Amino acid sequence: MKRVQYDRYGGPERMYFGEYALPQLGDDEVRVAVKAAAINPFDWKLRQGAMKLFTGRRFPKAMGTDFAGIVESIGSKVRNVRVGDEVFGTVDFRKSGAFAEAVVVESHHVAKKPSQLSFGKAASLPIAAMTAWVAILDRAQVRSGSRVFINGCSGAVGAFAAQLAIAQGAHVSGTCGPGSRYSASAAGVHPIFGYSDRQAYTQGGKYDAVFDSLGTLGVGEGLSMLTKKGVFVDINPTPGRFLRGMLSRRYKLAFATMGIKHLTGIAELAANGTLRPTIGLEAPFSEALSVIADAENGRRHAGKMVLAF
Ligand SMILES: NC(=O)c1ccc[n+]([C@@H]2O[C@H](COP(=O)([O-])OP(=O)(O)OC[C@H]3O[C@@H](n4cnc5c(N)ncnc54)[C@H](OP(=O)(O)O)[C@@H]3O)[C@@H](O)[C@H]2O)c1
Numbered sequence: 249m250k251r252v253q254y255d256r257y258g259g260p261e262r263m264y265f266g267e268y269a270l271p272q273l274g275d276d277e278v279r280v281a282v283k284a285a286a287i288n289p290f291d292w293k294l295r296q297g298a299m300k301l302f303t304g305r306r307f308p309k310a311m312g313t314d315f316a317g318i319v320e321s322i323g324s325k326v327r328n329v330r331v332g333d334e335v336f337g338t339v340d341f342r343k344s345g346a347f348a349e350a351v352v353v354e355s356h357h358v359a360k361k362p363s364q365l366s367f368g369k370a371a372s373l374p375i376a377a378m379t380a381w382v383a384i385l386d387r388a389q390v391r392s393g394s395r396v397f398i399n400g401c402s403g404a405v406g407a408f409a410a411q412l413a414i415a416q417g418a419h420v421s422g423t424c425g426p427g428s429r430y431s432a433s434a435a436g437v438h439p440i441f442g443y444s445d446r447q448a449y450t451q452g453g454k455y456d457a458v459f460d461s462l463g464t465l466g467v468g469e470g471l472s473m474l475t476k477k478g479v480f481v482d483i484n485p486t487p488g489r490f491l492r493g494m495l496s497r498r499y500k501l502a503f504a505t506m507g508i509k510h511l512t513g514i515a516e517l518a519a520n521g522t523l524r525p526t527i528g529l530e531a532p533f534s535e536a537l538s539v540i541a542d543a544e545n546g547r548r549h550a551g552k553m554v555l556a557f
Contacts, residue, residue: 251348252536253308257297260541266308268345270352275323278355280335284367284530285346286314287553288375288404290504292544294344303342310345311540313338316361316370317351317557326355328508334361336370336515338506347536347555359511362519370518372404372525372552375504377514380408383481383502384416388457392417397455397473400462401437402428404552405483408523409459410437415522421452431526431550449473457481467492467499474498526551533557 249270254262273279291311294303303309316336319329329335337358339346361370383405384390396413400406401422413420414436423441424432432440441448443464454475458465463484470480480499482489493501517523528549531539536555543553 249349250533251345252311252540253345254295254311255307257295257300259296260292260537260544262295263311263537263540265537266310268310268348270350273321273323273352274354275325276355277323277352278319278326278329278335278358279321279350279352280315280317280337280358281320281350282315282317282346282348282557284316284371284557285312285348285533285555286368286371286374287540287543287555288313289543290341290375291344291347292540294341299341303344310343310348312347312555313341313344314371314374315339315346315351316367319358320350323355328355329358329360334363334367334370335359336361336367336373337511338374338504340506347533347540349533349557356508357506357511359508359515362515365518365525368527368530368552368554368556369525371554372527373514373518373523374506374511376404376552377408377517377523377525378504378506378510379405379483379502380412381510381514382505383459383461383483384409384412384457387481387500387502388459388479390416390418390457394418394456395453395475396420396422396457396459397449398422398437399458399460399465400424401432401435401440402550403461406459406461407432407435407526409461410435411523412517413457415517418457423449425548427548428550454478460484471498527554529553530556 528551
């Protein structure tokens with residue numbers, strides 16, 4: 249079987265298609281034939297070595313985290329899915345490898361795919377939607393009437409965050425690039441600012457929650473945009489910000505939380521139309537190396553980049 253892997257941390261030139269054999273299935277594990285895998289910035293950050301403290305120095309390492317596919321076999325203790333089910337999920341980031349023809353994952357890392365969604369759209373959900381959920385619902389506790397500002401409301405995480413906040417009844421404004429204004433506006437974000445309109449962000453008043461999906465707001469800047477009880481949520485921490493996030497009540501960090509509760513919750517929200525994944529590019533797996541490298545080099549598409557198997 250084929251997968252995208254690398255033998256050293258580094259840039260896109262480290263990636264190649266490698267042959268691999270799946271590990272034997274454990275009692276609580278599921279083997280899935282991958283039909284689609286979505287590309288996240290997280291994937292190339294892992295390959296660049298950004299998390300090497302956790303990912304270690306054993307090579308080769310496989311790339312890719314989010315996938316959707318069909319269950320091929322299950323361990324004796326698996327209860328949540330059956331052979332033949334269409335599922336979506338994530339690979340543990342320490343064992344990444346969703347850019348592959350098949351994966352073995354723990355059963356709590358997969359949930360049934362909403363029948364309305366294609367494999368590509370389902371694969372677009374896990375990391376981005378979970379991060380948005382943790383940021384908007386868990387950390388910022390956005391509710392009806394909240395005033396929310398999303399820096400980067402058009403990316404995968406930012407768009408899901410806007411959808412979740414608007415579904416809660418919040419008033420959402422934010423920033424995006426000129427090519428994304430139409431889709432952000434159609435999603436209900438208003439007003440929409442350009443990235444350089446910083447002095448205008450608070451002209452209409454301060455916010456109960458500021459969510460920075462891009463990591464381009466300073467901590468002081470984000471905090472200055474808040475009402476007295478407001479919360480600034482960041483998902484791109486530096487080591488210094490990490491420490492601050494542990495200590496502060498108003499500056500909080502959010503991370504994708506992989507678990508059955510969030511995965512099934514996301515499946516429900518996608519099934520009822522609250523979360524609406526969009527695909528910007530669907531390319532065959534054979535083109536994975538160039539598509540990942542293009543994404544890493546900043547090539548933009550209005551929606552998720554997905555590999556189809
Ligand atoms: N903490 C966590 O667990 C966690 C989880 C997921 C993601 N993240 C991080 O959050 C960030 C956003 O992730 P994402 O999945 O939403 O990314 P994404 O889908 O690629 O969206 C990023 C958005 O940023 C805007 N952008 C501005 N300058 C850009 C540039 N030079 N190149 C590319 N895009 C640019 C683009 O919108 P416009 O075209 O409208 O400008 C783009 O849609 C990443 O840094 C990622 O690593 C963290």
